[in-house]
Amino acid sequence: MSISMTPHNRKAVMETSPPQQTRYGVFFALLCGVLLFLSFPKFGLGVIAWIAFIPLLMALQNVATIRRAFLLGWVAGLAAYIGIMYWIAYVVVNYGYLPLYLGIAIMILLACYLSLYVALFAAGIVYCRGKVPLYLAAPALWICLEYLKSHLFTGFPWENLGYSQFHNIIFIQMADITGVFGLSFLIILLNVAFFEVLVKRSKESLILAAVVFFLWSGVYAYGILRIHQIDQALKSAPGMDVSLIQGNIDQSIKWNENFQKDTIRIYEELSLRHPSPEGGLIVWPETAVPFNFQHENDLHRRVQAVAEKTKSWLLFGSMSFGTASESTDYFNSAYLLSPRGDIHGKYDKVHLVPYGEYVPLRTVFPFISSLAAGIGDFTEGKGFDPLIMADRKIGVMICYEGILPEAARTYKNAAA
Structure with missing residues (x-):
C-alpha cells in the first residue's frame, strides 16, 4: 500500500512553490520531533507517540529524493533527542566537572548521532515508495534501525520508542513475547494507519485501520490476561526479606x-x-x-x-x-x-x-x-x-x- 494523494491535494502541491514546500517539510519534521520528546520523560505523555510520526510522514509524502528525506528525518530526530537528552549536559558538567561548553557539545553530538537513525528511517521510507507498502516498510525499517542503535558501539537503547509507553501497564505486557521492539513496531504501524486514513481516505486505508485496531485490541486483551496471571502467581510465590x-x-x-x-x-x-x-x-x-x-x-x-x-x-x-x-x-x-x-x-x-x-x-x-x-x-x-x-x-x-x-x-x- 504505497503513499498516494487525492487529485485535490496533488493540485495544491503543484501550486506550492519549492521554498514553501521546504518550509512545510521542515515545520512538519520539527513538529514530529517535538511530539516525540513530549512522549518521553520528563513530560511522559506516551499517548502522543501513537501520532508523533504523522507529521514526518506528511513531510515526506512529496519528497522526491532520498537526500532530502534524510535531511528531514535528521531534523526530526535532532529536535526529539535534544529535548530528550538535554540532561546529559547537566550531568557531565556538574558531576563530570567538564566545562559548560563541552557538556553542551557532548549532548549535541550525541543527539546528532542518534538523529541519524531517524534520518535513515525517513530515507528508507522514500526509497521503498512504490516497492514496499508503507504499512510494512515503516515498522520494519524502524525496528531494524532501533535494534542497530541498541547494539552498535556497545549500544544505546535509551528511549527506544516502545519505552514511551512506560505508564501503559496493560499494553507493555506484550514485551514478554516481542520485547520492546514489538512495542515500537505496533506504535509505528498505528501511526501509518492514521496517516493513510488522513491522506488517502480510501477503502484500502480503512481496511488497514480496521486490521490495526483489531491487532491493537488483541494486545490489550493479552495485557489484561497477563496481569491477572502474574497477580495469581505472586500469591503463591516464595517471599524474601x-x-x-x-x-x-x-x-x-x-x-x-x-x-x-x-x-x-x-x-x-x-x-x-x-x-x-x-x-x-x-x-x-x-x-x-x-x-x-x-x-x-x-x-x-x-x-x-x-x-x-x-x-x-x-x-x-x-x-x-x-x-x-x-x-x-x-x-x-x-x-x-x-x-x-x-x-x-x-x-x-x-x-x-x-x-x-x-x-x-x-x-x-x-x-x-x-x-x-x-x-x-x-x-x-x-x-x-x-x-x-x-x-x-x-x-x-x-x-x-x-x-x-x-x-x-x-x-x-x-x-x-
Missing part, C-alpha cells in the same frame, strides 16, 4: 575523602535501624561505598560489621580494580557480603555509560581521550553472572543496565 537503604548522599560531596566516614556512618545507622530479619538481604545503592573496598582499612571493616551485626547478607556498590600486564583496570562493582562479613561474590558492571563511565571511539579519534580525566574511565565486566546467596541467585544490574532486556533475560535463564 529485603531492606533497601538509601542514604541520599549529595553527589557533589560523595567522592570527597573528608565525607567518607560520614557516608559510611549514615548507611550504618540506617541499616541497623531498619535491618532485615536474620538471613535476609540489605541492599545499598550503586557506589554507596565511596572508596575501593579492596583496601582493608577501618572503613572496610565498618562495612563488614554491618553484615555481622545484622546477621544479614549485604549487597552494595563500590569501585574496584584489577592489575593487568601494563595497566590498572577500574570497575564499577557490586559486592555481596555474607552474614559473617566475608566477600561472597563480586559483579563488575558490563554495559558502561558512554561519556559517563568511558570514552568511546578513542582509538579512532585519539584527541577525545582527554575527556576521560573529567568523565571517568572504567573497564567493562566479563558478563552477567549471578551472585550466589545461599540457595538463591542474585542478578545485579547497575544503573544504566536496567534498560537492557538481554541482561535480565540472561539472569532469568541462569535461574537468578
